[in-house]
Amino acid sequence: MLQVVVLLHVLNTTAAVLYPVYVILRCDSVFMSGVTLMLFACIVWLKLVSYAHTNYDMRALAKSVEKGEMPSSSLNMDYSNDVNIKSLAYFIVAPTLCYQISYPRTPYVRKGWVVRQFVKLIIFTGLMGFIIEQYINPIVQNSQHPLKGNLLYAVERVLKLSVPNLYVWLCMFYCFFHLWLNILAELLCFGDREFYKDWWNAKTVEEYWRMWNMPVHKWIVRHIYFPCLRNGISKGVAFVIAFLVSAVFHELCIAVPCHIFKLWAFFGIMFQVPLVLITSYLQNKLRSSMGPTKKEEQSSG
Secondary structure (H helix, E strand, O other): OHHHHHHHHHHHHHHHHHHHHHHHHHHOOOHHHHHHHHHHHHHHHHHHHHHHHHHHHHHHHHHHHHOOOOOHHHOOOOOOOOOOHHHHHHHHHOOOOOOOOOOOEOOOOOHHHHHHHHHHHHHHHHHHHHHHHHHHHHHHHOOOOOOOOOHHHHHHHHHHHHHHHHHHHHHHHHHHHHHHHHHHHHHOOEOOOOOOOOHHHOOOHHHHHHHOOHHHHHHHHHHHHHHHHHOOOOHHHHHHHHHHHHHHHHHHHHHHHHOOOOOHHHHHHHOHHHHHHHHHHHHHHHHHHOOOOHHHHHHHO
16 A cells, blocks of 8 residues: 555656646747746645655654654654645645644734835846846847857856846845745745855855755755665765755756756756865865864863
């Protein structure tokens, strides 16, 4: 019976991703609609996996407690085997990718605050569109193919695009992670608002990836990294597997809407693995050459 349930779950989650891919390629959709559909499909896939994985672990823990194999204190809340539509529906729309039996909740919706955030969302979305139309599109349209021009010309075009691209990325981050997710959380009385940390203070590439997108980071840690460790896989291999999963989804969200299957996004994410190692090595090297920090001196003292 368990094998049948697992098989149905795998088929369901696979269809949740592959069918949007088929629709985008079949209908030859434009880029923005394709990106939106793929992001939504990937989010649903991540949520369905988390919902099934968490309920499986909770059910196994509850059975262990019933058999007396584990103390009842290890199950710190009541768990019912009834997997209901209400909990799944709330989780699907909640601004999180990791399922829990209960979430911290706020007592009421601050309607005035929501209106102000919506106004900001409209303003910064318009600003992002303005930058794209006024600065990025003209540069791209007036540029040669990057593989047909000379190297200096390609470098000049990239440098010219770097500043407006940076502002667009910052606007996108602010609109989605700070405004939209907080608006959604407020409307759903969702109390956990840790959607990002201070990634701008990251000292290494590893710190950046751990702080800039907390919903995805928490999902990967809970459903990829820790399960790998529990199955005897080393930390290094688990780290690579986590980036591999991330690379696959980045490729889906970029290559499918663009109708370009060159694995650029995939290799771009996988290239972060050596960057993490290099920046961590350089940080440790510089730290050792500069002597112990104040915290290290205090701890040693």
